[in-house]
Amino acid sequence: MDLFLDKDQTEFQTHIARWVEKRLAPQAAALDRSGAFSRELFKELGELGYYGVMYPEAYGGSGLKQPYVYYTILCEELARASMGFAATVCMHASAATHTIYAWGNEALRQRYLVPAIRGDMVGAFAITEANAGSDAGSIRTRAAKADGGWRLNGTKIFTSNGTIADFVTVAATTDPAKKVRGIGLFLVDTKTEGFRVGRKLEKFTTHCSDTAELVLDDVFVADECRLGDAEGGFLNAYKALTIDRIFTAALAIGNGRAAYDAAFKYATEREQFGQPIGKFQAVQFKLVDMLAQLDQARIYTYYAASLADQGRPITIEAALSKIIAADGCNEVCQKALNIFGGYGLMDEFPVQRYLRDSYFPMIGGGTSDIMRLIVARQLGL
Ligand SMILES: Cc1cc2nc3c(=O)[nH]c(=O)nc-3n(C[C@H](O)[C@H](O)[C@H](O)COP(=O)(O)OP(=O)(O)OC[C@H]3O[C@@H](n4cnc5c(N)ncnc54)[C@H](O)[C@@H]3O)c2cc1C
Structure with a gap:
């Protein structure tokens, strides 16, 4: 079916489809069987510039005028061979990095966004908890104000890229009485003391997309790592x-x-x-x-x-x-x-x-x- 993509979009589609056929498709069944994350393929796709589809050139991105159509093409083509690998990429190069681009300061963009676009770092985004899925407004992970930052305590579940992530945007409440309006976003480096992977979750679907439970045990997050306003996060x-x-x-x-x-x-x-x-x-x-x-x-x-x-x-x-x-x-x-x-x-x-x-x-x-x-x-x- 011709989707009336323009010449540049069609060329983009042809290029990514070629990479998928040559590199991802031959490994898709084995990745599904092992449930493994292929860092080699992940890095390769980063070096080819695909994680920058939605970001400006200043951060190593493509500076495209219609980023969302291009990113839709990328997701579709990757999933044609492996939905698991595509889900890993989709979370990394969209929600997980977008929060830093949209609400992080320049230093955070340089420290996390730039290497993430190159494929040198992996990102994740954690909202869901055992008792708060569809009802995300009732999450219990707490962010308590501390000197120069915040202390996070709680447990996240079903976090895509959870065991392989270098950084995670975590949703936490600063004031449970305010319900949704009390929830903020906090950028957590996974090397920070108190952060750990509770367990890797085995699942029925998308085997090679990593899914994890994450534990935050008094994790300190500096003020500048609160992304957006605490109230509107x-x-x-x-x-x-x-x-x-x-x-x-x-x-x-x-x-x-x-x-x-x-x-x-x-x-x-x-x-x-x-x-x-x-x-x-x-x-x-x-x-x-x-x-x-x-x-x-x-x-x-x-x-x-x-x-x-x-x-x-x-x-x-x-x-x-x-x-x-x-x-x-x-x-x-x-x-x-x-x-x-x-x-x-x-x-x-x-x-x-x-x-x-x-x-x-x-x-x-x-x-x-x-x-x-x-x-x-x-x-x-
Ligand atoms: C493979 C995988 C990867 C994921 N990755 C991430 C991630 O990276 N980060 C993250 O934060 N989360 C992630 N999630 C969590 C995902 O967003 C939630 O699983 C989803 O929002 C549903 O929440 P739940 O599983 O708690 O189901 P529940 O909310 O308990 O829903 C159970 C059932 O009740 C229905 N239901 C609930 N409320 C209502 C209502 N008000 N009206 C009608 N029906 C209702 C639902 O439709 C569903 O059928 C992931 C989940 C999966 C399975």
Whole structure:
């Protein structure tokens, strides 16, 4: 499908697709099996400049005029080979670094953002806690004022890139009575005393995207590492997470495209009753429905990204793109597995991985029902 990308965007897509085919795709199944983070590939992509898509040249970025469409392309293409690797990158080069670019001072940008864009450092973003997921406003991690800074105490869960991160933006409350308005963002260097990884979490989906529980035991954070105002910090984060819904939609689409391509090829090769299974109308209908869901998701997601590039409001569009792409591509992956029959359940074929990975975008960054809630509120319901 031609998405009417312009010449430069098409060239960008071709370049990243080539790297994905050559470098990421051949390792994707092994990374999924081992659950390992490939520092080699991560570093390579940084050296190629892809983590700077959304940042100015002064920090080693690309200085692009439509950063969100470019970043959407990047997420989609990486997820075509490995949603796990793509999720690692997506968190690192967006939410985790954006907080420093948007609200960090110049020294913090030089110390963390510049090496992160080069691929020399890994970033993470920790809001969720065991008892505060969808209801992020009720987090319990405390930030208490101390001389020259803040002392953080609490435990975070489900933090992507948690065991491999060099720095983590942590949401903590300075005043629980103020609920959401009392939550601020604090940049924590993972070498700081009192910070530790509680445990690496094993999971059903996106195996090679690292997920962890993080413990903050009286971690000191200097005043300049409070990102944005203490009072408005969480609302800052909320804005950063809005655009990330579009990128999560792109991850779903990349993975869904991989499932569709694999199922289409299989349908033309696998023979039963003396003919390719793609000649059976039931299989054809599944493939056509998959294409319809994918194209709908792609068109809407790129539309939302281009609205963001124009500086237009995207609260509704970002949530809708995540619903359409995440739920739609999960269905695409279910149909792909069905077309593969018994082979679909075997580890030697990638469709079982595509289906497992397709659940991540439906939950990570806010569940599909929370997206529905956001849209309903915006509609005044
Ligand atoms: C692989 C993975 C990576 C993640 N990475 C990060 C990360 O890097 N940083 C981070 O901070 N978090 C991260 N998360 C956390 C993620 O954002 C949360 O899991 C998600 O927001 C849902 O929270 P929860 O799991 O506590 O589910 P809950 O909030 O307990 O929800 C359980 C169910 O209840 C429903 N529900 C809850 N409230 C409502 C409501 N008001 N109306 C209707 N239905 C409702 C939900 O839709 C869901 O179906 C990650 C999660 C996963 C799985």
